[in-house]
Amino acid sequence: MRNAKIHPTAVVDLGARIGVDVEIGPFSVIGPHAVIGERTIVRSHVVIEGEVVIGSGNFIGHGAVIGAPPQDVSFSPERNTGVEIGDDNIIREYCTIHRGSAEGTVTKIGRTIVCWRGMCA
Numbered sequence: 001m002r003n004a005k006i007h008p009t010a011v012v013d014l015g016a017r018i019g020v021d022v023e024i025g026p027f028s029v030i031g032p033h034a035v036i037g038e039r040t041i042v043r044s045h046v047v048i049e050g051e052v053v054i055g056s057g058n059f060i061g062h063g064a065v066i067g068a069p070p071q072d073v074s075f076s077p078e079r080n081t082g083v084e085i086g087d088d089n090i091i092r093e094y095c096t097i098h099r100g101s102a103e104g105t106v107t108k109i110g111r112t113i114v115c116w117r118g119m120c121a
Contacts, residue, residue, distance in 0.1 A: 002020050
């Protein structure tokens with residue numbers, strides 16, 4: 001967590017790997033299996049949970065949820081699934097990016113993508 005700016009009200013698990021020059025805003029929660037690449041900005045009230053790898057130079061807006069279980073009634077929490085997000089993306093406020101549904105799958109967001117509530121382009 002070198003040179004990371006973490007707001008005092010943010011909860012960052014000691015197992016999380018936080019890159020250089022990352023900013024984490026107030027009331028955000030970062031789980032133990034999260035990897036956040038350098039120069040990524042995480043605004044307030046963001047939740048990052050589960051197996052999530054986020055590249056460098058990303059912007060994650062207020063209230064985003066990344067890595068939560070999918071909205072799939074057949075999903076079992078024991079499944080090994082995750083989220084991979086590339087570099088230089090803009091994830092706007094209140095976006096939700098669920099992890100994969102089937103065993104061993106990941107939800108992948110490429111590079112230089114803009115996501116906003118209800119849409120990625």
